[in-house]
Amino acid sequence: MQGKRRGILVVVVMVAVVLVLAIGIIIGHFAVPKTQSYQQGAEDESISEKLIQEMKAENIESYLRDLTAHPHLAGTAADLSTAQNLSEFWKQQSFSRVSIVPYRVLLSYPDKENPNLVYLLDSNGQTLHRTQKMEKILRPEQNQSDVVPPFHAYSKPGSVTSEKLIYVNYGRVEDFIWLKENKSMNFNNTIVIARYGKIFRGDKVSNAENFGAKGILIYSDPADYAIDGETSVYPDSWWLPGTGVQRGTVYNGEGDPSTVGYPSLESSYRDISDRSEWPLPTISSHPIGYNDAIQFLGNMTGDVAPPEWQGKLSITYRLGPGFNNTSWKVQMNISTHDEYRTTYNVFGFIEGSVEPDRYVLIGNHRDAWVFGAADPSSGTAAMMEMSRAFGQMVKQGWRPRRTLIFCSWGAEEYGLIGSWEWVENFVKNLNQRAVAYLNVDIAVQGNYSMRASSTPSLHKIIYESSKKIPNPNPEEVKSDRPSLYDTWVNSFPRKGSQPKLPFINAVGAGSDFTGFLQLVGVSSMDTRYTYNTVSLLL
Ligand SMILES: *[C@@H]1O[C@H](CO)[C@@H](O)[C@H](O)[C@H]1NC(C)=O
Ligand SMILES: *[C@@H]1O[C@H](CO)[C@@H](O)[C@H](O)[C@H]1NC(C)=O
Ligand SMILES: *[C@@H]1O[C@H](CO)[C@@H](O)[C@H](O)[C@H]1NC(C)=O
Ligand SMILES: *[C@@H]1O[C@H](CO)[C@@H](O)[C@H](O)[C@H]1NC(C)=O
Ligand SMILES: *[C@@H]1O[C@H](CO)[C@@H](O)[C@H](O)[C@H]1NC(C)=O
Ligand SMILES: *[C@@H]1O[C@H](CO)[C@@H](O)[C@H](O)[C@H]1NC(C)=O
Ligand SMILES: *[C@@H]1O[C@H](CO)[C@@H](O)[C@H](O)[C@H]1NC(C)=O
Ligand SMILES: *[C@@H]1O[C@H](CO)[C@@H](O)[C@H](O)[C@H]1NC(C)=O
Ligand SMILES: *[C@@H]1O[C@H](CO)[C@@H](O)[C@H](O)[C@H]1NC(C)=O
Numbered sequence: 372m373q374g375k376r377r378g379i380l381v382v383v384v385m386v387a388v389v390l391v392l393a394i395g396i397i398i399g400h401f402a403v404p405k406t407q408s409y410q411q412g413a414e415d416e417s418i419s420e421k422l423i424q425e426m427k428a429e430n431i432e433s434y435l436r437d438l439t440a441h442p443h444l445a446g447t448a449a450d451l452s453t454a455q456n457l458s459e460f461w462k463q464q465s466f467s468r469v470s471i472v473p474y475r476v477l478l479s480y481p482d483k484e485n486p487n488l489v490y491l492l493d494s495n496g497q498t499l500h501r502t503q504k505m506e507k508i509l510r511p512e513q514n515q516s517d518v519v520p521p522f523h524a525y526s527k528p529g530s531v532t533s534e535k536l537i538y539v540n541y542g543r544v545e546d547f548i549w550l551k552e553n554k555s556m557n558f559n560n561t562i563v564i565a566r567y568g569k570i571f572r573g574d575k576v577s578n579a580e581n582f583g584a585k586g587i588l589i590y591s592d593p594a595d596y597a598i599d600g601e602t603s604v605y606p607d608s609w610w611l612p613g614t615g616v617q618r619g620t621v622y623n624g625e626g627d628p629s630t631v632g633y634p635s636l637e638s639s640y641r642d643i644s645d646r647s648e649w650p651l652p653t654i655s656s657h658p659i660g661y662n663d664a665i666q667f668l669g670n671m672t673g674d675v676a677p678p679e680w681q682g683k684l685s686i687t688y689r690l691g692p693g694f695n696n697t698s699w700k701v702q703m704n705i706s707t708h709d710e711y712r713t714t715y716n717v718f719g720f721i722e723g724s725v726e727p728d729r730y731v732l733i734g735n736h737r738d739a740w741v742f743g744a745a746d747p748s749s750g751t752a753a754m755m756e757m758s759r760a761f762g763q764m765v766k767q768g769w770r771p772r773r774t775l776i777f778c779s780w781g782a783e784e785y786g787l788i789g790s791w792e793w794v795e796n797f798v799k800n801l802n803q804r805a806v807a808y809l810n811v812d813i814a815v816q817g818n819y820s821m822r823a824s825s826t827p828s829l830h831k832i833i834y835e836s837s838k839k840i841p842n843p844n845p846e847e848v849k850s851d852r853p854s855l856y857d858t859w860v861n862s863f864p865r866k867g868s869q870p871k872l873p874f875i876n877a878v879g880a881g882s883d884f885t886g887f888l889q890l891v892g893v894s895s896m897d898t899r900y901t902y903n904t905v906s907l908l909l
Contacts, residue, residue: 418769419839425760434752435744442517445738445782445789446478446712449517453737454715457779460755461719464762466777468720473713474635474792476627477649478785479620481522482706487657489588491666492532494698500666502659507614509606518741521616522707523572523589524785525628526656527646531586532702535561535692536667540680541568542575542589547582554674554690561692562586562701564667566682567658568595571881573623576656586655586703590664591617592682597661601683613662618740620784624650625885626791634796646709655705667701670694714738714781716789721761724770730801732776732808732893733757734790734883736783750811750899751779773806780883783812787885794886801891808887810897817902818844820862821855824876825896826888833875833896863905 443449454471461469481487491500506521508514537556540546542565550556563584565575572589579587596611597604604612611617622628627635628649629642642648661684669686672695676688693699717737723729735750742748758777781789794801807829823833837856842848847858856873865874878884884895 418764421764422760423840425763426756430759431752431756434755435748438748438751439742439744440512441515442519442741443737443739443743444517444519444741445714445785446476446480446710447517450714450738450781454717454779454781457717457737457751457755458719461717461758461762461777464719464759465765466719466758466762467722468718470718472716472718472793474627474716474781474789475637475711475713476635476782476788476792477629477641477709478712478714478782478788479522479524479526479707479709481520482708483520485706486520487522487526487703487705487707489657489659489663490702490704491670491694492700492702493696499699500663502657502663503614506616506660507612509612509614513742519618521618521658523576523618523656523658524620524707525622525651525709526705526707527652527654528705528708529655530702530704531562531655532700533560533562533586534694534698534700536671536694536701537561537563537584537691538668538671538676538680538688539563539565539579540676541566541570542578542587543570544578547578550690551582556690556692558582558584560585562588562703564588564590564664566590566592566595567617568592571623572617572619572658573621573652576621576652576654577623579656580652580654584654586657586701588657588659588664588667588701588703589617590659590661591615592664592684593661594681594683597683601661611660614660616658616660618658620786621652621656622650622786625787625880625889626795627788628786630792632795635792636796649709651709655703657703657705670696670699672697714789716781716793717779719758719777721765721771721775723773723775725772727774728804729773730776730805731771731773732778732805732887733811734778734780734808735811735814736780736789736883738780738782738784738789740784745816746813747783749816750814753811753814754779778883783883787883790883791886791890794890798890801887801893805887805891805893808884808893808895810882810884810895811899812882812897813899815900817900819901819903821859821898822863822876822901822904823873823896823898824878825898826878826894828894829896830875833898834872837873862903 443453458469458471486504489502490498493499561584563579567589576587591611593601604610628651630639665684671689671691672693673690676690681688735754736747838854840855842853852858860871860873863874865872878895882897884897887893888895
C-alpha cells in the first residue's frame, strides 16, 4: 500500500529501535570479544552499547530513500541491481565473505501491453464500466515506467464472464457457508467479489474455487482501508485512496511452485507440460480499488447483505447473484501469466571466532510489488545500518562468538520463494548448524509500539533485549516509560500474566522465517514497530 510511504519517513527514527533489539539478542547472548576468553553465560555489555551508539537514524533514512527511489519487483533487472548494490555495501563493511545466490523460479507477471481489465457489460456486450489499467499518479515520484499494473500473481489467465456476481464479504469459509446454507446461493460458474481483510488473499481465492466460482475480484473497502473516510487518504494521510490497488500473490504454498519439496537448481526436474501440475489457483483473480468496486457493487440485486457485511461505500450492499438489470454481465480479462525468471539472495558473513560453524542468521527480503517503502525496505534499511555497525566493530578487530549471516531474500512477495529455495538447498547444513533466525520484514509501519512474534525459546531474550533500549518517544519517557520494553508491555500486555509481560505472537507463516521454522525447526522471531492496532479493532 503506497499510502504507507509518507508515514514511514516520518517515523524512520523508530527503525533504530527495532534493529537494536535484534542486536541485543545476538550480542547479549552469542558474542564475545576476540581478545577475551569465552566464559559460559558471559556478556560484554559494552559491545551492545557500542553497537547502539554506532547506529544512526539519518543513515537509515538515507538508505530508505535510495531503496524506494525505483520499483524493485522480483525477477526484474532491479532484483539483480539491488542485489549487487547490497553486495557492494557489505564488501565495504569488511565482512568475511559476501555472495549472491541465484535461483531460477516460476514467477508471474501481468502483460503491460495488454493489462488486466474487468468490464461491466450491458446486454449488447457494450462496456458500461472498465476498471483502471494503472493506478492514478498522485505524486510525481510515482510516475515511473517500471511500475507494474495491478495484478494477482499466479492468477489463472484468460477471459471469464458471468451474469451472476455474488458479494461474499471477506471470502472466508464461514461467509461462503452462510451464503450457501442460509441464502441457498449456488456458486457454480459465478464470479464472486470479496473485500480484502481478515484472511490471506490466497485463501479467499481457494475458497471461491472450492465453492465452484470461476473468477474472483478482491477489492479494498473504505471500511477496512480508509477508516477516516474517503477524503482522508494518500497523499494527505496514509489510508488507501479510491484508485489505490493492493497487489499480491494468490499462491497458497511456499517456494517455487514448480519444485515442491526440493530446491530450484539448474538440474532440478520441473514438469512444464501443464500448469495444472503445479499447486496454483485454477480460477482467475484480480484486485481492484474501491472506485471501481462501487460500479459493480452499486448495481447489484438480491437480498440486502447483513449489517456486519455492509462496507463504508455509500451504497446498500446486496448479495446478488447478478445485477438489477438482469442482462448485465461482469467480464474479467486476465493476461497475468507464469514465467521463469531468476531471483537473487545476497549473503554477508561475519565469521565467528569461537564457534564459526554455528550460525545466527538475520534476514529481510528485498523485493517489493512497487516501491516497497514499508514492506520490505524499512527492514532492508534497518538491516543495512545494523550490518554497518557490526562492520565497524569488525574493522576494530572484534569478532562474534558464532558466525553471523546477514540474508537478503528475493521473491518473498510471490510466496517466500528465495528463502524457501535456499533453506531447501541447505536444509541438512542448517539443521546441524543454525542457532536462530531473526527476521525483519516490515520494520516500521507505525510509531505506537514494537510488536514481536517468536518461538517460545526466544521470548526471554526478547524481553531482556528490549529493556536495554532507550525509548525513542519523548512523550512515553515523560509518562515514566523509559525503555522500549516499558512502552511495549503497556501497549500490548499479555492477558492475565503475573508479573505483567508483553504479548508475543506465535510465528507460523507469512514471511521468510517460515522455511527455517517449518523445514528445519530453527528458533525464529519476527519483529516490527506498529500503529495502535488495538484501538483500530475496537
Ligand atoms: C545502486 O547504487 C547506485 C549508486 O549508489 C545507485 O545510483 C543506484 O540507483 C542503485 N540501484 C538500485 C537498484 O538501487
Ligand atoms: C438496463 O440496461 C439498459 C442498457 O444496457 C438500459 O437501456 C435499460 O434501461 C436498463 N434497464 C433498467 C430497468 O435499468
Ligand atoms: C508521467 O510522465 C510522462 C512522461 O514523462 C508524462 O508524459 C506524463 O504527463 C506524466 N504523468 C503525470 C500524471 O505526471
Ligand atoms: C443461518 O441463520 C441463522 C439465523 O440468522 C443462524 O442462526 C444460523 O447459524 C445460520 N446458519 C449458518 C450456516 O450460518
Ligand atoms: C455446474 O455447472 C455445469 C454446467 O455449467 C454443470 O455441468 C455442473 O453439473 C454444475 N455443477 C454443480 C455442482 O452444480
Ligand atoms: C451502475 O452502473 C452505471 C453504469 O455503469 C453507473 O453509471 C452507475 O454509477 C453505477 N451505480 C453505482 C451506484 O455505482
Ligand atoms: C437495484 O434494485 C434495488 C431493489 O432490488 C434498489 O433498491 C436499488 O436502488 C437498485 N439499484 C439501482 C442502481 O438501480
Ligand atoms: C475480453 O477478452 C475476450 C477474449 O480475448 C475478447 O473476446 C473480449 O472482447 C474482451 N472483452 C472486452 C470488453 O474487450
Ligand atoms: C506518531 O504518529 C502520529 C500519526 O502519524 C503522529 O501524529 C505523532 O506525532 C507521532 N508521534 C511521534 C512521537 O512521532
